[in-house]
Amino acid sequence: MGKDSNTILGILAGTAIGATLGILFAPDKGSATRQRIADEAIHTKDKLAERATTLKDSVVSTVSTRKETLDDQIETIVSDASHKADDLINTLEKKLADLKAKNKKLQKTS
Structure with a gap:
C-alpha cells in the first residue's frame, strides 16, 4: 500500500476510535x-x-496500464531483434557469396 492508503486508513481508524x-x-x-x-x-x-x-479499482487500473506498457515494450524488443537478425543474415549471406566467389577463382587457377 502507498503512503496515501496508509494515511487514509489511519485517519479512518482514528476517527472510529x-x-x-x-x-x-x-x-x-x-x-x-x-x-x-x-x-x-x-x-x-x-x-x-x-x-x-476504490483501492482495488486503483490497483486493477495500475496493473492493466503497466501490463499494456510491458506488452508494448516486449513487442518493440522482439521487433528490434527480428530486424537485427535480418541484418545479420543479410551480412552473412553477402560474406558467403564473397567466399564462394573467391573459392571459384582459387579452383580455376589450380
Missing part, C-alpha cells in the same frame, strides 16, 4: 450508547468497504 471513546464517555443510557456504537461501527465498515473498493 475517537467516535467510540466519545460515545462511551458521553452521559447517556447504556442502550443509547450501545446503539451509537453499533451505528458508528456500521458507518466505519461502510467507509472501509468503499475505500477498499
Whole structure:
C-alpha cells in the first residue's frame, strides 16, 4: 500500500476510535450508547468497504496500464531483434557469396 492508503486508513481508524471513546464517555443510557456504537461501527465498515473498493479499482487500473506498457515494450524488443537478425543474415549471406566467389577463382587457377 502507498503512503496515501496508509494515511487514509489511519485517519479512518482514528476517527472510529475517537467516535467510540466519545460515545462511551458521553452521559447517556447504556442502550443509547450501545446503539451509537453499533451505528458508528456500521458507518466505519461502510467507509472501509468503499475505500477498499476504490483501492482495488486503483490497483486493477495500475496493473492493466503497466501490463499494456510491458506488452508494448516486449513487442518493440522482439521487433528490434527480428530486424537485427535480418541484418545479420543479410551480412552473412553477402560474406558467403564473397567466399564462394573467391573459392571459384582459387579452383580455376589450380
